[in-house]
Amino acid sequence: MDKIILDGMGGDNAPAAIVEGAVQALREDKQLYLIITGREAELKAELAKHKYDASRVEIVDCPDVIGMNDSPTEAVKRKQSSLIAGYWMLRKEDDICGLVTAGSSGATIAGGQLILGRIKGVKRPALCPAIPNVNGGVTLLCDCGANAECKPVMLCQFAVLASAYAQAGFGKQNPKVGLLNNGTEEHKGDPLRQETYKYLTQMQGINFAGNAEARDINMGDFDVVVADGFSGNVALKSIEGCAKMILAQMKKQFKSSPAALLGALFMQGGIKRMKKNLDFDRFGGALLLGLKKVVVKSHGSSKPVTIKNSIANALAIYRNGLIPKVEDLLAKVDPDNLITVEDE
Amino acid sequence: MDKIILDGMGGDNAPAAIVEGAVQALREDKQLYLIITGREAELKAELAKHKYDASRVEIVDCPDVIGMNDSPTEAVKRKQSSLIAGYWMLRKEDDICGLVTAGSSGATIAGGQLILGRIKGVKRPALCPAIPNVNGGVTLLCDCGANAECKPVMLCQFAVLASAYAQAGFGKQNPKVGLLNNGTEEHKGDPLRQETYKYLTQMQGINFAGNAEARDINMGDFDVVVADGFSGNVALKSIEGCAKMILAQMKKQFKSSPAALLGALFMQGGIKRMKKNLDFDRFGGALLLGLKKVVVKSHGSSKPVTIKNSIANALAIYRNGLIPKVEDLLAKVDPDNLITVEDE
Numbered sequence: 001m002d003k004i005i006l007d008g009m010g011g012d013n014a015p016a017a018i019v020e021g022a023v024q025a026l027r028e029d030k031q032l033y034l035i036i037t038g039r040e041a042e043l044k045a046e047l048a049k050h051k052y053d054a055s056r057v058e059i060v061d062c063p064d065v066i067g068m069n070d071s072p073t074e075a076v077k078r079k080q081s082s083l084i085a086g087y088w089m090l091r092k093e094d095d096i097c098g099l100v101t102a103g104s105s106g107a108t109i110a111g112g113q114l115i116l117g118r119i120k121g122v123k124r125p126a127l128c129p130a131i132p133n134v135n136g137g138v139t140l141l142c143d144c145g146a147n148a149e150c151k152p153v154m155l156c157q158f159a160v161l162a163s164a165y166a167q168a169g170f171g172k173q174n175p176k177v178g179l180l181n182n183g184t185e186e187h188k189g190d191p192l193r194q195e196t197y198k199y200l201t202q203m204q205g206i207n208f209a210g211n212a213e214a215r216d217i218n219m220g221d222f223d224v225v226v227a228d229g230f231s232g233n234v235a236l237k238s239i240e241g242c243a244k245m246i247l248a249q250m251k252k253q254f255k256s257s258p259a260a261l262l263g264a265l266f267m268q269g270g271i272k273r274m275k276k277n278l279d280f281d282r283f284g285g286a287l288l289l290g291l292k293k294v295v296v297k298s299h300g301s302s303k304p305v306t307i308k309n310s311i312a313n314a315l316a317i318y319r320n321g322l323i324p325k326v327e328d329l330l331a332k333v334d335p336d337n338l339i340t341v342e343d344e
Numbered sequence: 345m346d347k348i349i350l351d352g353m354g355g356d357n358a359p360a361a362i363v364e365g366a367v368q369a370l371r372e373d374k375q376l377y378l379i380i381t382g383r384e385a386e387l388k389a390e391l392a393k394h395k396y397d398a399s400r401v402e403i404v405d406c407p408d409v410i411g412m413n414d415s416p417t418e419a420v421k422r423k424q425s426s427l428i429a430g431y432w433m434l435r436k437e438d439d440i441c442g443l444v445t446a447g448s449s450g451a452t453i454a455g456g457q458l459i460l461g462r463i464k465g466v467k468r469p470a471l472c473p474a475i476p477n478v479n480g481g482v483t484l485l486c487d488c489g490a491n492a493e494c495k496p497v498m499l500c501q502f503a504v505l506a507s508a509y510a511q512a513g514f515g516k517q518n519p520k521v522g523l524l525n526n527g528t529e530e531h532k533g534d535p536l537r538q539e540t541y542k543y544l545t546q547m548q549g550i551n552f553a554g555n556a557e558a559r560d561i562n563m564g565d566f567d568v569v570v571a572d573g574f575s576g577n578v579a580l581k582s583i584e585g586c587a588k589m590i591l592a593q594m595k596k597q598f599k600s601s602p603a604a605l606l607g608a609l610f611m612q613g614g615i616k617r618m619k620k621n622l623d624f625d626r627f628g629g630a631l632l633l634g635l636k637k638v639v640v641k642s643h644g645s646s647k648p649v650t651i652k653n654s655i656a657n658a659l660a661i662y663r664n665g666l667i668p669k670v671e672d673l674l675a676k677v678d679p680d681n682l683i684t685v686e687d688e
Contacts, residue, residue: 069529134589148526148534182492182577185413190492190574214578215585227578230534233526234558234575238582241559245478246590249621253614263610270597270604277593 008038010103021307098294133220178212284310352382354447365651416450442638477564522556628654
């Protein structure tokens, strides 16, 4: 059995959507064992609405709930909350592989750093979503929000972390890494980008392919795009907003005339396939990379299918050895290089 | 007559696309007088392919051409180039209203600063494209590439510049301004964002409505979104990349089966309307704001219609008094505030 902790109270649709996603995940993976944290009575009431294998579900009663507006540092102190209690269990019990939450990003990051802890040598954990690209594959964007301010050494490490994820999560043997910049030429960008570029070219074990422009994220020219958390967040949310706008426009046009509606009917299959290719929830949110165990931060607005995908993704990358891969890759990177970077 | 200088040699498709766009613009606006700079023989050969009103076109022979890879500071010295010669004329001749170029961004910005000059009080010019939003309108994103590194005073001025553009270009009386940030709460972001937020709330004459997330750009909740040139560039290119990906996916699905193709035929009108709504070239590239005259930087890959739109946009905002509006608005902003910001 592979044990995963699921934050039963995190996100806008908790606990109903969380529990429904949990039941779907249990159905699809017979080796999955779920520990759901949260208010026991509420969780039990939701579980009772479904058919599921009760021998693979455990509820841990946590009377406290962290709100989306609680400050991360305050949140971490609330040991009776579903997320923080989950982190403590994840830290203490060796046989638990990972944690999935749709709760507050800030609290998830703070709890990861302060309770679970980082892999040795990692400066900062980073959020890394898998973004659909035009090839039907994904591009990993790291960081996209955990660290608004970054130093070159952090960006270099994000390259290591996300390369390990590309290997463990998507079977990429030698993932191509780009540095998010405002142009492709070597000299482009601010001092942060210019220094990071220099160090990335020197790093062993990383397949650095130069600067990436933000449009390359969806164009699929890179497996990994490295960014500071601020501009990574801007890229991620720009893409989300643009996709939302275009799908809204499409829907409007489908309904604009009887002919268009008829056309849309003929195209139904194609539209469904397209929506599936563009589905940002296919991998259920972002991985919080750099921690001692697998942590998946699902969207705050996660639906049951998102939670199911987040759990499946957490299991898959645990089984594919994400954590040892990060450790291996970090060991290969010449630490002297990184220390030089850090000292600057 | 309203005189506009058109860089005949700038961009990937020059001079053919430039000249064709010029002819279209002349046809649509009988008050337009164009001064086209570039290699005279080439420009004349292109013009000869079209019917146009020769009394409203003037060619200024410029034997030199700036390449997309020339450094901006080197480029500015090349007085015989189509762009730089254009800037010198724009500076010297009072009756020329503006300049349109599809040439190198770096050279356009450098020439604007060093030759044409900034409006009194403006720290730095900024690139400001109009991005289509879900309401069928546009959101102005300022800066999106001229200034990779910014101070709070610069971001505050971008709010002023783009507000004037929203008024002169789109008739918005009290344009709603957002600060691009990694969350909507007041405390969000790095020190640059936190300080800028504080100053924007204090600025007279600006309708500051708080932090904007990158997804808000396409959602149309703000008329103006203010950003440092690095993250603004990331937002712009992320949106371009996403739109390109989705349209490519759509095209693929249209062709995926005879039924889909038939469906697409029924939907033709709707698809055309949608593409028009999503057309990034509707306003022909970005305005270079903060300079003494109107300068429009059209995309490097501008097609004739883009050039035509760029010229029409330059004319419209000149006629609507963009420059005096910027001066007025700058005067209204309490300069003490800005000086305080600058000193920090």
